[in-house]
Amino acid sequence: MQVIVKNTVEEMSRCGAEIVAEVIFSKKNPVLGLATGSTPVKMYQELIKMHKAGKLDFAKVRSFNLDEYAGLAETHDQSYRYFMNFNLFDHVNINKKNTNVPSGLAKDIPAACAEYEKKIVAWGGIDIQVLGIGTNGHIAFNEPLSGKNSRTRKVALTDGTIQDNARFFAKKSDVPTFAVSMGIGTILEARKIILLANGKNKADAIAKTVEGPITHMIPASFIQSHANCILVIDKDAASMLKGKYPSSL
Ligand code: GLP
Numbered sequence: 001m002q003v004i005v006k007n008t009v010e011e012m013s014r015c016g017a018e019i020v021a022e023v024i025f026s027k028k029n030p031v032l033g034l035a036t037g038s039t040p041v042k043m044y045q046e047l048i049k050m051h052k053a054g055k056l057d058f059a060k061v062r063s064f065n066l067d068e069y070a071g072l073a074e075t076h077d078q079s080y081r082y083f084m085n086f087n088l089f090d091h092v093n094i095n096k097k098n099t100n101v102p103s104g105l106a107k108d109i110p111a112a113c114a115e116y117e118k119k120i121v122a123w124g125g126i127d128i129q130v131l132g133i134g135t136n137g138h139i140a141f142n143e144p145l146s147g148k149n150s151r152t153r154k155v156a157l158t159d160g161t162i163q164d165n166a167r168f169f170a171k172k173s174d175v176p177t178f179a180v181s182m183g184i185g186t187i188l189e190a191r192k193i194i195l196l197a198n199g200k201n202k203a204d205a206i207a208k209t210v211e212g213p214i215t216h217m218i219p220a221s222f223i224q225s226h227a228n229c230i231l232v233i234d235k236d237a238a239s240m241l242k243g244k245y246p247s248s249l
Pocket residue numbers: 035036037038039040066067131132133134135139140141161165
């Protein structure tokens with residue numbers, strides 16, 4: 001695992017965008033694994049800037065998102081499909097038919113999850129998976145106790161995660177209590193992983209992810225075992241790390 005510490009969120013986002021763009025440049029039919037949350041928003045803005053400047057073509061890009069709230073329609077302004085359209089897809093030349101977000105409304109959730117997994121494999125697997133991190137060390141919606149071999153499935157959200165995400169909803173009781181999420185096993189199959197984190201509220205989770213033992217109590221720690229994994233974080237998120245880490249590769 002490589003760790004890069006940037007001074008600001010802007011620098012973190014530019015660096016993240018360059019890493020994602022490099023994958024888009026180097027693959028014929030790139031498959032991106034995409035994340036939601038406030039952390040990657042500026043990175044998506046950087047990718048949009050590159051596209052608008054004529055430097056980045058999304059025509060051949062395909063994507064799979066990590067997760068979706070159970071019970072929210074795609075049109076709900078807090079659904080992750082809505083987030084992706086609003087923050088990235090509507091601003092670049094990606095074909096929306098080539099973008100996938102798990103359905104929060106599937107009648108048969110286990111069948112829909114199995115289909116999602118099959119489609120990732122059928123499309124050649126994920127070239128780069130973008131991740132954020134929850135304050136309790138979750139990735140996607142893999143809360144503590146998620147197993148290393150977990151696959152896309154319905155998951156219950158912890159009270160802490162519901163509290164953290166309540167800022168996006170009118171009130172805490174509006175936050176869905178379940179989600180559909182790629183599993184840790186699904187995520188670890190991506191050929192490359194990039195995890196972004198900024199802010200002091202992520203410092204504890206980042207310290208445990210990077211320097212702690214691999215444990216299902218900190219699901220992000222499983223990425224320590226990935227062969228091609230890079231963390232790009234700002235200095236606040238790095239503030240509880242004991243080691244010294246470079247600001248570029
Ligand atoms: C949610 C998402 C995660 C995201 C996390 C952190 O729980 N399912 O994918 O990493 O929030 O969000 P933020 O970036 O807003 O701190």
